[in-house]
Amino acid sequence: MDVATSVAAIRAVLRQRGLQATSARIAVLQILSEGHRHRSVDELRSDVLTRYPAIDPATIYRTLETLELHGLVVRMELGDKRTRWALLTHDHHHLICRNCESVVEFDDELFHRLAGELTRRYGVQVEMHHLVLRGLCATCALTDS
């Protein structure tokens, strides 16, 4: 699914997995498909409001749980207590800058290597899809602090 996916495509994806194409599910997937930012339930709720009739928070929670179960979205804990959600696309990882709060995104390559090494050494099977690291982004790292 790509940025700003059409409703028809979303319907197809849902049906494909045996899920009813309800308005809540379509709205949530549509919003999440616009820029692959990770959003909290509350952000989702207000984003939905700009274009669709309101969805009850309880429904959003249940919708996301279902979509996660069927491998369409992923959850991520950023440290505050709200869970963030995004479309499941390719594996990628994040660094949150402790100075300016910006989020840097990394592709999976280096982490993939790490996972392999961990398997070799410890026998574990690491499933890293959306890792969250903390530290300083390039800009703030230069200014030190």
Next chain:
Amino acid sequence: MDVATSVAAIRAVLRQRGLQATSARIAVLQILSEGHRHRSVDELRSDVLTRYPAIDPATIYRTLETLELHGLVVRMELGDKRTRWALLTHDHHHLICRNCESVVEFDDELFHRLAGELTRRYGVQVEMHHLVLRGLCATCALTDS
């Protein structure tokens, strides 16, 4: 601070950082020093009960926040909503087995290399102290599932 640290040593560490050596802080550090497991506030509260007079949850939260600020303990989010706490010792990382829920611990070496590579490639300064990964532990990886 080592496993089962003496009260005198704990007092010293606290004073050293300009902190009052109160009974709550001593009790919390004492409990955390016994096996470097990561504990939830509730586990801490009941562990304290076996040896000390009860500490109010609110006090435990405030105590941990203070100790964290002074670099004595670290927090960790395991995915359920309770924050876990441990003494800050050496950097190490964890894998939680999604099958048997066990926690595997890794030393820092491989991750340290990864952090270096990220700095080289992206200019970021990664601060990874207690990373939490998910996957399968060696035992469950063999049995597949």
Next chain:
DNA sequence: CTCCATGCAAACTATTTGCACACGT
């Protein structure tokens, strides 16, 4: 003796659940 830390109770926030009704197929 002076503050900082603690206990208690109430407030808050994110999330979950029960139930009757509405919608998708």
Next chain:
DNA sequence: ACGTGTGCAAATAGTTTGCATGGAG
């Protein structure tokens, strides 16, 4: 029509905060 999804309201769980009292230095 049938069964699943949704809205609403109430319940829950973890955590935070205000305020008066108690203990550490």
